[in-house]
Amino acid sequence: MIDHRGYPIGFRDMPPMRALATGKIVESTLLGLYHHRRKQLTWVSATSVPQFRPGADRPHQVISLFSDVTELKRDSALFLRAQALARVGGWEWDGGRHRLYLTDEALRIIGRRDDPPRTLAGVLAQVAPSDRPQVEDAIESVIRDGGAFDLEIQVVRPDGESHWARLIGQAEGRAPMNARLTGTLQDITQRRQIEEALRSQARTDPLTGLFNRDGILSELERRLGSDHPGTTVVYIDLDRFKLVNDLLGHSAGDHLLVNAARRLERCVGESGVLARFGGDEFLVLADTEHDPGEAEALAERITRAFGDSFRYAGEEFTITTSVGLARHPEHGKSVQQLVNNADAAMYDAKRRGRNNWQVFTPELARQQHDRVQVEAQLRRALDNEEFRLVYQPLVALADGKVRSAEALIRWRSPVLGEMRPDHFISHAETTGDIVRIGAWVIEAACKQMAAWRAEGFALERVAVNISYRQFLTEDLPQIISDALNEYGLPGSALELEFTERVLIEDAPDTLHTFETLRGLGVVLTIDDFGEGYSALNYLRRLPIHGLKLSHSFLQGVPGNESDVAICQAVAGIARSLGLDVVAEGVESPAQRDFLLGLGIRTGQGFLFSQALEPDNFTAFLRQTGLHTPQ
Ligand code: C2E
Ligand code: MG
Ligand code: MG
Numbered sequence: 208m209i210d211h212r213g214y215p216i217g218f219r220d221m222p223p224m225r226a227l228a229t230g231k232i233v234e235s236t237l238l239g240l241y242h243h244r245r246k247q248l249t250w251v252s253a254t255s256v257p258q259f260r261p262g263a264d265r266p267h268q269v270i271s272l273f274s275d276v277t278e279l280k281r282d283s284a285l286f287l288r289a290q291a292l293a294r295v296g297g298w299e300w301d302g303g304r305h306r307l308y309l310t311d312e313a314l315r316i317i318g319r320r321d322d323p324p325r326t327l328a329g330v331l332a333q334v335a336p337s338d339r340p341q342v343e344d345a346i347e348s349v350i351r352d353g354g355a356f357d358l359e360i361q362v363v364r365p366d367g368e369s370h371w372a373r374l375i376g377q378a379e380g381r382a383p384m385n386a387r388l389t390g391t392l393q394d395i396t397q398r399r400q401i402e403e404a405l406r407s408q409a410r411t412d413p414l415t416g417l418f419n420r421d422g423i424l425s426e427l428e429r430r431l432g433s434d435h436p437g438t439t440v441v442y443i444d445l446d447r448f449k450l451v452n453d454l455l456g457h458s459a460g461d462h463l464l465v466n467a468a469r470r471l472e473r474c475v476g477e478s479g480v481l482a483r484f485g486g487d488e489f490l491v492l493a494d495t496e497h498d499p500g501e502a503e504a505l506a507e508r509i510t511r512a513f514g515d516s517f518r519y520a521g522e523e524f525t526i527t528t529s530v531g532l533a534r535h536p537e538h539g540k541s542v543q544q545l546v547n548n549a550d551a552a553m554y555d556a557k558r559r560g561r562n563n564w565q566v567f568t569p570e571l572a573r574q575q576h577d578r579v580q581v582e583a584q585l586r587r588a589l590d591n592e593e594f595r596l597v598y599q600p601l602v603a604l605a606d607g608k609v610r611s612a613e614a615l616i617r618w619r620s621p622v623l624g625e626m627r628p629d630h631f632i633s634h635a636e637t638t639g640d641i642v643r644i645g646a647w648v649i650e651a652a653c654k655q656m657a658a659w660r661a662e663g664f665a666l667e668r669v670a671v672n673i674s675y676r677q678f679l680t681e682d683l684p685q686i687i688s689d690a691l692n693e694y695g696l697p698g699s700a701l702e703l704e705f706t707e708r709v710l711i712e713d714a715p716d717t718l719h720t721f722e723t724l725r726g727l728g729v730v731l732t733i734d735d736f737g738e739g740y741s742a743l744n745y746l747r748r749l750p751i752h753g754l755k756l757s758h759s760f761l762q763g764v765p766g767n768e769s770d771v772a773i774c775q776a777v778a779g780i781a782r783s784l785g786l787d788v789v790a791e792g793v794e795s796p797a798q799r800d801f802l803l804g805l806g807i808r809t810g811q812g813f814l815f816s817q818a819l820e821p822d823n824f825t826a827f828l829r830q831t832g833l834h835t836p837q
Contacts, residue, residue, distance in 0.1 A: 211237035223269040226255035230266050237276070250280040287311060294394035298376075300327060302350065302386030313392045316372055318364025335361035335369070342374065349378040350386045359395065371399040412483040414461060415468035423482030423490050427542050430492065431535065437496030440539075441479070441505060442531040442549035443471065446561040448487035451524060459519045463526065466517055474508040490546070495534065506530045506564035513562075529556040530564035538567045551575040581634045584620050589644055594618050596651050598669070599818035600827060601789060601811045604803050608834035609827070611702065613670040613811060614652040615818045616644070636676050645677040650690045653701065655821055657694035664828055667836070668730060670702035675709045684723045691727070698728020704755065706734050710745045718748065725750045732789070735759075737777055746784055754781050758792020758812070765801045778805040 208216050218224060222233040233255045240249045251273045257266030287310065296313025300306070307325055314320045317333040324330050327346070334342055338360040345356035355377035362370045376390030410422030418426065430438050445467060452460035464487065471489055475481045478501055479493035493502040509528055516525045531552025539545035552567040554575075559565070588594060598612040618626040635641035648671050656669045677683055691698060703724065709717065710733075724731060733746075736754040746754075756777050763770030781788045790802045793812030802810060816827055 209239040209241065211239075213239065222253045222255040223271045226257045226269045226271075227266055230257050230259075230264075232256050237280070248277075249275060250277045252276045291315075296392045298330075298388075298390055298392060300388040302388070309392075316370065316392050316394045317362055318366060318368065322365075333362055333364065335363050337361070346376065346388065349376060349388065353378050359399075370394055371396045415465055415483050417468055417472075417489075418480065418482035420482070420484050423480065423484065423492065424542055424546075426480060426482075427492055427545070431540070431542060435496055436536060437494065437499070439493045439495045439502035439532055439534045440545045440549040441491040441493050441502055441509075442484075442533075442546070442553040443489040443491065443509060444529045444553050444557065445487040446527045446529055446557070448526060451526065455519065455522065462519050463517055467513075467526065470512050471509065474505060474512050478505060490549075499534075502532050502534065503564075503566070506532060510562065510564055527562035528564075529553050529561050531556055531567065532564065533567040547575075548572065578634055578637075580623065581626075581631055582638050584622050585631060585635055585638065585640050588618060588620060589640075589647060591621075593620055594644065594647065595820075596648065596655065597818040597820055598655070598824045599811050600816050600824065600831075601670070601809055602815045602831070603834040604790070604793070604799050604808055604810045606834070607815060608832045609666070610809055610834045610836075611667045611670060612824065613672075613704070613818075614648060614655070615672070616648055632674065636674055639676065641674045641676045642680055645674055646686050648672075649686060649701075650693075653690040653694045653696055656700055657696060658821075659825070660696075660700075662825070664825065665833060666828075667834075668700050668702050670704055670730075670732070672704045672734065673709075675706065678705060678709045678717075678720065683720070684727060687724065687729060688727055691729075699730065702730040702732055704732045704734035707736070707738070710749075721749050721751065732787075735791070737773060743780070746780065746786070751786065753787030753789060755789045755791050756807070758790075761790060761792050761794075761798055761802075761812075764798050771801075774801070775805060778807055782806065 208221065210216050210220075216238070219228070222236045222238070226233045233253075235252045235254055238251050238253055240251060241247075242249065253271055253273050255269050255271040258268045258270060259266050291312050294312065294316070296316050297310040298313050299308045301308075305326065307327060307330065309317075309319075309323060309330070311320065314323055317324075317330060319329075319333065324332070331339055331342060338358075341358060342360060345358060348354075349356055355375070358374045360372055360374055362372045364370070371394070373393040373395050374390065375393075376388050379387040379389060410418055410425070412419040427438070427440070445463075448460070448463070451463055464483070467487075468481075468483065468489070471481055471491070475491055475493075479491045482490045484490040491505065493505050495501045509530055513526060513528045516523045531549045531554065533539055533545045533549035533552060535545055539548045548567040548571070551571045551574075552565045555571055556563050556565040565571075595617050596614045597617055598614055600609045601611045601613060602609055616628050616632075618628075618631055620626055632641065635644055652669050652671045656666065659666055673683070687701070687703075690696075691701065721731060730753070731749075731751040732753045732755055733751060734755045735757040738757040738759055754777065756774060760770050760773045760777075764774055765771060778788055780786075787809070788807045790798075790807050790810040791812065793799055793802065793810040793814045795814060798812075799810065799814060819827060
């Protein structure tokens with residue numbers, strides 16, 4: 208025979224013997240009876256009642272009642288095990304008798320197995336102080352009004368360890384006197400930890416450990432929702448990151464991104480939150496509530512911090528940043544607006560030669576709007592045949608006779624109207640559309656040239672403008688030779704004008720490409736010379752034929768001394784390098800005479816003619832005559 212905990216019971220401790228010895232009823236005592244032969248345990252509940260003879264003060268016998276509770280006992284054992292496995296504990300509070308009962312698992316959760324609390328207050332002592340009021344309120348309200356509560360609370364065990372628990376309770380019976388609360392207590396620490404990990408994983412960039420795009424956008428959303436004004440969105444893009452990635456490989460790229468992130472972190476410090484926004488873009492939400500100038504100061508710190516070069520695998524390279532700022536609420540009220548506008552300001556910083564920062568302005572918003580519109584229309588313009596070429600005569604300055612023509616593109620968009628190249632070429636360069644458009648220009652100019660020749664106009668050549676983006680593609684020489692072949696033209700009938708931009712892009716093959724083109728027999732010219740970057744040493748190395756003196760220098764001629772000096776210098780350089788010079792933008796006879804004085808023999812400009820539709824060009828030719836080279 209064993210007791211409820213499984214320990215053997217001595218003869219004297221058996222309920223009937225205790226009843227006999229004490230003369231008191233021994234109520235519902237749980238006993239285990241082990242049947243040795245059948246190897247079976249039966250649980251019984253025994254109640255022993257002592258019997259007294261009249262007048263006797265000691266019982267002479269005991270009557271015991273047994274009931275088999277094996278099933279019940281098994282159920283409750285299972286129940287306790289299930290509770291432990293599910294980490295669910297049960298509890299019951301009897302308001303009338305002020306008694307509190309907690310199951311083993313409930314005691315484990317609050318860390319009080321060795322010292323079970325007897326009162327509600329004893330349990331509340333184990334609830335984190337910040338959660339205590341809501342538990343008290345919940346209990347009070349179910350005692351008063353009935354119903355149930357379901358709370359997630361933090362439990363602090365006596366040893367200081369903290370756990371998350373779900374506390375469910377409901378009232379049975381009303382009013383303080385007979386209020387009874389029952390409920391469960393569940394350890395949900397693991398679930399909370401997993402949830403928390405998932406939440407932070409979804410908001411973290413794995414490479415840099417910073418907030419990711421989603422993370423920072425919801426943080427911005429949260430800030431805009433709070434009443435604290437004064438967040439500035441700082442949009443940061445690494446200049447030429449793609450180059451490093453392409454040249455040195457992805458692991459170098461990753462290395463650089465991590466290093467850039469650390470540098471940015473140091474710049475930001477406590478003044479804001481940093482995130483990797485995607486690719487090589489980072490975003491800071493700068494706190495500018497107290498110091499409106501903080502975002503500008505931060506942008507300056509970032510620009511400076513990237514002055515030092517990066518090292519990777521023995522290589523050293525410089526990466527700069529382009530940074531754009533948009534301040535809440537002046538520059539945008541919504542998350543989308545602020546981020547777009549900071550992006551527009553960043554883009555503006557890039558356009559201004561990178562390695563600088565810009566603050567958003569409404570003018571930028573307009574430009575950005577235009578850009579989006581133009582880019583959308585550009586995409587279909589070629590297929591819709593919205594482009595055409597006009598031709599500006601290049602004349603001999605001495606007699607005004609036509610030497611050649613420059614093809615200039617025109618775009619008539621059904622949506623945007625007639626567009627000058629200045630308004631769309633740079634967009635087409637950004638989107639890359641210029642590559643297809645440029646190929647069309649080459650083809651169309653060759654076609655026109657062949658037509659003029661067939662009509663008997665022995666024009667020396669036609670010039671087309673080539674974008675640096677076209678120059679960077681590999682098939683430019685192929686496109687040109689295909690066009691020449693198709694219309695049966697010699698290479699010398701075509702002139703290609705490049706801006707100095709092709710020189711600074713510094714593609715490894717620049718020299719090679721120029722040589723291949725020269726091999727086709729075409730004439731190579733640097734356009735708008737002096738306006739751009741004037742990489743003078745290139746002039747010596749490149750196999751080019753001539754320069755076009757930018758009209759910006761001609762404007763002040765002959766009055767403005769420095770313009771005069773520049774024109775003289777360019778003419779001098781060209782002469783000593785054996786290059787032809789063409790003057791652009793000749794508008795007055797005084798300019799023409801000045802140029803003739805410098806020994807420049809060819810020019811184009813409104814003094815002679817603006818760019819003309821092909822038919823008008825032919826008419827102009829007939830009228831002025833063709834210059835015949837001696
Ligand atoms: P550009 O190659 O320097 O062309 C000369 C520009 O100066 C033309 O403007 C022309 O109309 C203008 N011009 C001519 N004579 C005078 C004058 O006496 N005074 C003044 N102030 N301007 C004069 P346009 O046609 O608007 O072209 C602007 C620029 O667009 C061109 O400059 C060229 O860089 C680019 N462009 C034009 N067509 C193409 C093309 O087919 N492909 C590419 N990639 N760029 C092109
Ligand atoms: Mg040109
Ligand atoms: Mg030009």
